[in-house]
Amino acid sequence: MTGIRIPSTGHDGIAWPALPSPADAALLALMYQFERSEWWSPETLLAAQLGQLEGLLAHAARTVPFYRERLQAAVEPGAGRLTLKTWRQLPILGRQDIQEAGAALTSSDIPPAHGSARDVSTSGSTGRPITVKTTEITRLFNRAINLRYHLWHDRDFSATTAIIRIPDGNAARAAAGKDTGWAYVYPSGPTLFFDVTKPVSEQLAWLERQNPDYLVTYPSNLAALLRLSRETGVRPAGLREAITLSEVLDPAVRAACRRVWDVPVTDSYSAQECGMIALQCPEHPHYHVQGESVLVEVLGSDDAPCGPGETGRVVVTNLHDFATPLIRYEIGDYAEVGEACSCGRGLAVLNRILGRVRNMAILPSGETFWPRFYSDDLAKVAPVRQAQLVQRSVHDIDVRLVVARPLTAEEEERLNSVILEYLGHPFTLGFTYMDEIPRSAGGKYEDFVSLVEQ
Ligand SMILES: [Zn+2]
Structure with missing residues (x-):
């Protein structure tokens, strides 16, 4: 623990430990609260969320020009306590609304208690980036969720973590x-x-040499590492867990990670503009919404909330963002709602995060679906190292491939039928061979991208 050391004249080697810094003390206080609230019933949690949202709406209507009229009905005197019904009548905020609103979305009166405001921009992997402000409070909640993530998954703080991603400020530091x-x-390993x-x-050679306990990387990169590791036998022998993101x-x-390295994969769901949204449950592969920090709604095509097993658009509200309040922000992802979790936590469950609308395939009938496609399965019929499907029209899909050697006509034919089987529709496939399929500026990689307007 880093922090203030009070003068101590301990006898016989016994002295008080150092006091935590004010920032660490605030974090520990929040953790103490989290350890209780994660066991609250969904009803108790919702009541607490609505109470916080009332304050957020009043603040936004008063100090954020964009919301002055938009939220009037919900905050007018006599509106009474905020209910879920009233909340669901508030307009949804799209990405384009944020871009068009610009500075009109920033509060003219950020409460001093929320600390300094800092700009955060999205990576721009989905077109024009958006910029919002974070405060000490929103950053504190994110740190607490991060710490909860480690505690939930019983991570050993003395261990070494290897991070393979697009270099950022942390790498430079x-x-x-x-x-x-x-x-x-907690003091932690390197x-x-x-x-x-x-x-x-x-x-992979670096991982074998460093032999870390934990590996943090993107799912697509983990898949590529596992593929090569299986082929070459090169591996980080002491690895305990792979942690994926983005x-x-x-x-x-x-x-594949279980098979090749015999370690589990743990995943989380976050976004630059609203922080940590959901963490994998300690006991199951599904995700718990971080309800102390965000309200997540999953909405069907008629904007009605989805029930367990249903998939819809993810709409997020950060409960504590008083600098750039994003109220009912449609983030662009789809998710499947889950049943209450048997671990006993009352935090809402998302079974799966499904990606963005452009990751959906579209049929000539206009019907859309999530393609199940995993490039490792292509490697079973041909020496494919990397693959990406790009839908150009409702009839045509480009198959971009990185291959170990030129494919025979027979191999291409077999790939053609395997991919069509995955897609379940007789699209016309065109094969393109590349040296490398690049990642987006933010580091993301997509197996399937549709360029068809939906
Ligand atoms: Zn759970």
Whole structure:
């Protein structure tokens, strides 16, 4: 624990431990609260969320120009306590609304108690980036959820974590020998960084050499590492857990990680503009919404809330963002709602995160579906290293491939039928061979992208 050391004249080697810093003390207080609230019933949690949202709506209507009229009905005197029914009548905020509103979405009176505001931008993998402000409070909640993630998954704080991703400020600080730990409050083992844009063979050799306990990377990159590891036998022998982020995690990658390295994969769901949204349950592969920090709604095509087993659009509200309140923000992802979890936590369950609308395939009838496609299965019929499907029209799909050697006509034919079987529709496939299929600027990789307007 880092912090203020009070002068101590301990006898016989016995002295008080150092006091936590004010920031760590606030974090520990929030953790104490989290350890209780995660067991609340959904009704208790909702009541607490609505109470917080009342304050957020009043603040937004008063100090954020964009919301002045938009929220009037919900906050006018005599509106009474906020109910879920009233909440659901508030307009949904789209990405384009945020871009068009610009500075009109920023509060003119951020409460001083929320601390300094800082700009955060999305990576721009989905077109024009959006910029919002975070405060000390929203950052505190994110740190607490991060710490909860480690505690839920029983991580060993003395362990070494290797992170393979697009280099960011943390990598630069670590390279300069600063902030090398990976946990808040607790002293932790070192964090090692490697650039995900380097060849997979270099990444794997580095992992074998460093032999970390935990690996943090994107699901697509983990899949590529596992593929190469299976082929070459090169592996991080002491690895205990793979932790994925940023992209949709296909259940096939979990299975491959178990098979090739015999370690579990743990996943979380977050977004730059609203922070941590959901963490994998300690006991199941599904996700718990971080209800102390965000209200998540999953809405069907008629904007009605989805029930367990149904898939809809994810709409997120950060309960504590008083700098750039995003109220009922449609983030662009789809998710499937789950049943209450048998672990006993009252936090809402998402079974799966399904990605964005452009990751859906569209049929000539206009019907859309989520394609099940995993490039490892293509490797069973041909030496495919990387694959991506790009839908150009309702009839045509480009198959982009990175291959170990040129394919024979027979192999191409077999790939054609395997892919059509996955898609369940007789699309016309065109094969394109590439040296590498690049990631987006934010580091994301998509197995399936549709360029058809939906
Ligand atoms: Zn659970």
